[in-house]
Amino acid sequence: MRWGALLPVLLFAAGLLALPLLGPGFAALFPDVAEPLYRREAFGTLALAHAGLVLASLLPAAAIGIGLGIAATRPGAREVRAVADALVGFAQAVPPVAVITIAVPVLGFGAAPALLALVCYATLPVLRGTTGALATVPPEVLDAARGAGMTPRQILWQVELPLAATPILVGLRVAAVLAVATAAVGAVAGATCLGTPIIAGLVNGNPAWVLQGALLTGLMAFAVDGLLGALAPVSASPP
Amino acid sequence: MLAPNRIVPPRGIGVGDVPVWTFLAPAAFAAMAAALLPGRGAALAYGLALCGLLGGLGAAATLLTGVNPAGRLGPAAGSWVAIGALLLAMRLAMGRAGSGTAARAIAALLLVAALWAMLVLGLIDDLGLVREAAARGPELRAALSGHLALVAAALLPALAIGAALGALSFAAPRAAPMTMGILAALQVIPAIALFALLIEPLAALGRAMPLLREAGLRGIGGAPAVIGVFLYLLLPVAAATRAALGSAPAAAVDAARGLGFAPAQLLLRVRLPLGAPVFLGGLRTASVQAVGLVTLGALVGAGGFGVLMFQGLGQFAPDLILLGALPVAALALVLDAALRAVEDGLVRA
Numbered sequence: 001m002r003w004g005a006l007l008p009v010l011l012f013a014a015g016l017l018a019l020p021l022l023g024p025g026f027a028a029l030f031p032d033v034a035e036p037l038y039r040r041e042a043f044g045t046l047a048l049a050h051a052g053l054v055l056a057s058l059l060p061a062a063a064i065g066i067g068l069g070i071a072a073t074r075p076g077a078r079e080v081r082a083v084a085d086a087l088v089g090f091a092q093a094v095p096p097v098a099v100i101t102i103a104v105p106v107l108g109f110g111a112a113p114a115l116l117a118l119v120c121y122a123t124l125p126v127l128r129g130t131t132g133a134l135a136t137v138p139p140e141v142l143d144a145a146r147g148a149g150m151t152p153r154q155i156l157w158q159v160e161l162p163l164a165a166t167p168i169l170v171g172l173r174v175a176a177v178l179a180v181a182t183a184a185v186g187a188v189a190g191a192t193c194l195g196t197p198i199i200a201g202l203v204n205g206n207p208a209w210v211l212q213g214a215l216l217t218g219l220m221a222f223a224v225d226g227l228l229g230a231l232a233p234v235s236a237s238p239p
Numbered sequence: 240m241l242a243p244n245r246i247v248p249p250r251g252i253g254v255g256d257v258p259v260w261t262f263l264a265p266a267a268f269a270a271m272a273a274a275l276l277p278g279r280g281a282a283l284a285y286g287l288a289l290c291g292l293l294g295g296l297g298a299a300a301t302l303l304t305g306v307n308p309a310g311r312l313g314p315a316a317g318s319w320v321a322i323g324a325l326l327l328a329m330r331l332a333m334g335r336a337g338s339g340t341a342a343r344a345i346a347a348l349l350l351v352a353a354l355w356a357m358l359v360l361g362l363i364d365d366l367g368l369v370r371e372a373a374a375r376g377p378e379l380r381a382a383l384s385g386h387l388a389l390v391a392a393a394l395l396p397a398l399a400i401g402a403a404l405g406a407l408s409f410a411a412p413r414a415a416p417m418t419m420g421i422l423a424a425l426q427v428i429p430a431i432a433l434f435a436l437l438i439e440p441l442a443a444l445g446r447a448m449p450l451l452r453e454a455g456l457r458g459i460g461g462a463p464a465v466i467g468v469f470l471y472l473l474l475p476v477a478a479a480t481r482a483a484l485g486s487a488p489a490a491a492v493d494a495a496r497g498l499g500f501a502p503a504q505l506l507l508r509v510r511l512p513l514g515a516p517v518f519l520g521g522l523r524t525a526s527v528q529a530v531g532l533v534t535l536g537a538l539v540g541a542g543g544f545g546v547l548m549f550q551g552l553g554q555f556a557p558d559l560i561l562l563g564a565l566p567v568a569a570l571a572l573v574l575d576a577a578l579r580a581v582e583d584g585l586v587r588a
Contacts (some may be wrong), residue, residue: 029253058548069570080332083327083331085334086327086330087327089575091572092527093575094568094571094572095527095528095531095532095534095567095568095571096531097528097531097534097535097545097548097564097567098531098565098567098568098571099565099568101548101551101552101560101563101564102561103565104557104560105557109555163420164542174307175425180427180430181339181426181428184429184431185429185430188431188535188538188549188552189552191493196429198429198432198435199431199538200433201435202435202538207435207436207438207439210432210436211433212432213432214428214429214436216441217429218427218428218429221427
């Protein structure tokens with residue numbers, strides 16, 4: 001655990017606490033705006049809802065991504081691999097905002113469309129990280145494990161997954177940072193999150209609100225990156 | 240789902256409620272047969288099943304709303320899942336048959352032609368989505384040309400400047416972490432926020448320099464969206480350029496130096512040809528991202544399919560939402576597939 005990695009987390013917490021006190025500052029920055037501070041919901045509530053969206057999408061995404069990744073790398077699973085490849089290619093190419101809006105007629109307004117898009121989008125980096133990581137386990141190691149009389153299940157749990165853990169965590173980290181930035185788009189379909197002040201500011205011509213929402217979303221992305229970086233000390237490559 | 244007009248919440252209609260078995264029964268039969276057929280036959284059968292399903296929906300629409308021109312029939316969740324599953328099954332069947340990109344393109348064209356034929360024959364005329372599209376022909380065309388223009392306006396400068404930045408960070412590795420760090424930090428700003436925050440400075444710039452304002456640089460409109468998307472695209476382009484230049488194996492670079500290649504020759508004849516597929520991969524990521532990001536530009540007054548999409552969200556008119564969102568998804572998929580085909584061609588060459 002490197003404590004330096006927790007600095008962005010502290011920065012995010014400080015931003016969350018300090019922002020409500022900065023009303024006069026925003027008033028000076030945007031003199032034309034009647035209500036310089038977003039007050040419809042507390043920033044803490046929005047941040048909590050945003051984190052909830054990210055977590056609620058990351059858990060299924062991790063389960064699907066890692067599960068599918070393991071299934072696709074088992075011997076004799078060409079079919080699974082083909083399904084995974086096709087799904088990944090599809091989900092990667094369709095933009096999240098299209099997924100969110102296509103889902104609205106079926107799922108209605110609120111958090112559900114955003115969750116669907118986030119799960120679609122966050123599964124990819126995890127799946128790619130998992131298949132990539134499992135493919136790098138040296139065949140000699142697998143041969144040795146088989147020679148030592150380990151069952152395929154033992155090999156998976158005691159050899160492959162421990163060796164592949166770090167790249168899998170890197171995939172999770174990329175997915176989490178992407179999810180934080182993408183969740184803000186969910187506000188378009190009525191999800192309550194840090195994107196809500198951005199959309200409200202856009203609709204009411206209030207750049208101060210936009211800035212507040214953007215600031216907290218950016219800080220949260222850095223905080224999540226730092227937090228997961230402390231767990232997986234390898235720099236996440238940009239998506 | 241059936242609604243008496245385009246914005247009233249619809250009520251569900253079951254398969255058994257409408258006598259459209261002339262379409263659905265063959266569709267179900269084709270889907271079952273596909274599971275037994277080998278390779279491309281299966282893909283064809285899945286395609287036929289898809290056409291049958293759509294034809295069934297179209298016939299149901301005619302039966303239920305034929306007398307009421309404002310009535311709207313749209314597929315509900317079950318039909319959407321069936322459509323998605325059939326598309327996926329088709330794609331997998333093609334993959335199993337070992338079809339290359341050309342065969343896949345032909346299959347996609349066949350499917351589009353089949354849909355076109357059904358449209359011309361009037362089989363799916365009464366579906367809500369088709370009615371909405373018919374009512375908004377000019378808007379739809381404006382959205383397409385607007386969307387493509389915005390994507391090009393953001394992508395072309397991003398290619399030039401991103402490639403320059405990538406080459407710079409390859410040539411001067413010490414500057415690389417900072418350049419890439421700044422470009423990566425830009426990515427965590429939500430797109431809608433970046434666009435919105437660009438409005439004010441651009442408006443101020445327009446006020447200060449009326450000449451720029453004349454040229455279309457205003458706070459509201461295409462300018463903030465194009466500049467915002469351009470900034471997002473710099474990272475994939477620069478990262479791909481850098482990776483492409485570095486992708487020539489050290490042995491190949493050494494061999495070329497041993498042959499007495501000048502640095503310029505080394506770049507033109509070794510590094511660029513070997514790195515081209517990597518660069519194209521970055522170009523593909525950037526173009527697909529551009530198609531999606533430009534959609535959000537509608538929120539700051541830029542054109543494109545986002546206009547239809549957000550109008551639809553505002554009125555809660557599902558057909559209008561889909562009219563904006565489905566072309567965006569299709570555009571992204573087509574761009575992705577086309578550039579992937581070029582990439583595959585380069586790798587094989």
